[in-house]
Amino acid sequence: MADRVQTASRAGQLTALALAAIAAATAIVKPSEGEVLHTYPDVVLGWAKATACDGHTDPSLRPGMTFTVAECDDMLHADLRKTWDAEAACMPMERLNANQAGAILDLGFNAGAGAVCRSSIPGKVKSGQIGAACATIAEFDKAGGRDCHVASNNCAGIITRRAKEVALCDRQP
Numbered sequence: 001m002a003d004r005v006q007t008a009s010r011a012g013q014l015t016a017l018a019l020a021a022i023a024a025a026t027a028i029v030k031p032s033e034g035e036v037l038h039t040y041p042d043v044v045l046g047w048a049k050a051t052a053c054d055g056h057t058d059p060s061l062r063p064g065m066t067f068t069v070a071e072c073d074d075m076l077h078a079d080l081r082k083t084w085d086a087e088a089a090c091m092p093m094e095r096l097n098a099n100q101a102g103a104i105l106d107l108g109f110n111a112g113a114g115a116v117c118r119s120s121i122p123g124k125v126k127s128g129q130i131g132a133a134c135a136t137i138a139e140f141d142k143a144g145g146r147d148c149h150v151a152s153n154n155c156a157g158i159i160t161r162r163a164k165e166v167a168l169c170d171r172q173p
Helices: 002-033 069-090 098-111 113-118 121-126 130-139 156-170
Strands: 036-042 046-053
Touching (some): 002 069, 002 156, 046 069, 069 098, 098 156, 121 130
16 A cells, blocks of 8 residues: 555656656747747758647648647647657656756757657666766757757757756756
């Protein structure tokens, strides 16, 4: 019985952590992505990866589709929850505080949860090297293979976003 209560309590903490991380990530996603209430081409892949709202991508999106603010908010929450679930499958997110989890969640939303899971971040989190995991976020400095430190590659926003993620990750809740 005590094990069941402890498991339920742990699951509740993870849910609370997930919600807090989603809120923290949203604070970066919204200004970084911008809320566009219609479909638009991805900056790297064009219409091959149609995008809408706050960076939502889905194969069902087509040019000319429009959305309400509420629909965009729902899509963003679902996208961040999906990213959370993918990242939680490859690293112990419960070892992170809400800011750290939110920063890594935003990174996964932007760069892809698979890329985060294949990086050194999960190993660093597992071994308790949280500061090192936060610092690793800055290494995700490319878009479509282009170095975003190079002005002519027109992706400097990635560098700004990574700086925001690292700052959030380093901030105590």
